[in-house]
């Protein structure tokens with residue numbers, strides 16, 4: 001039986017080609033999520049499921065040349081697009097890792113960790129969050145931006161969008177709030193556009 005990992009990797013073999021020209025239309029609130037990381041010059045940042053690196057330039061503007069940004073993803077094709085951006089803009093302080101976000105072990109800790117429209121594609125997302133927490137420095141921030149449940153959109157819309165997202169290997173209607181508030185005493189969760197998407201912020 002084909003696993004979620006195999007399905008997602010296969011999906012992005014094609015979607016990596018059209019990702020940057022299509023996703024601006026529906027992967028919203030990127031800048032708000034990056035702002036919520038409260039980045040400062042020199043900080044270390046991990047983006048989980050970094051994809052084609054669409055968030056990199058905004059992150060790098062904030063952490064400067066002395067900061068470090070690591071992008072982790074298990075799709076070689078998506079990482080190849082990130083690599084092109086790194087070469088094009090001559091970013092010296094960005095590293096890419098081809099790893100599974102469900103369970104990873106890096107030799108560095110971070111001031112900030114970002115999931116931007118990636119956690120909804122990770123099957124064992126709770127395990128991924130726990131791995132991330134193990135990589136946060138004291139006082140570090142974890143920010144998650146993703147689709148929510150479309151609860152305010154009316155039953156028909158909610159069903160249609162959820163069906164379409166599932167077809168694209170995205171899970172909605174997960175109880176992020178319950179799990180995240182069990183691991184972050186200070187969790188802040190904001191829901192936008194009647195349940196279209198959310199930003200969750202946890203601090204260690």
Ligand SMILES: C[S@@+](CC[C@H](N)C(=O)[O-])C[C@H]1O[C@@H](n2cnc3c(N)ncnc32)[C@H](O)[C@@H]1O
Nearest residue numbers: 049050051073074075078100101116117118121
């Ligand atoms: C919708 S894209 C988001 C990319 C980027 N963060 C953005 O905001 O544009 C989801 C990314 O998460 C990656 N991904 C999904 N599940 C993953 C996992 N378990 N381990 C590593 N990467 C994963 C996919 O390969 C894909 O590149």
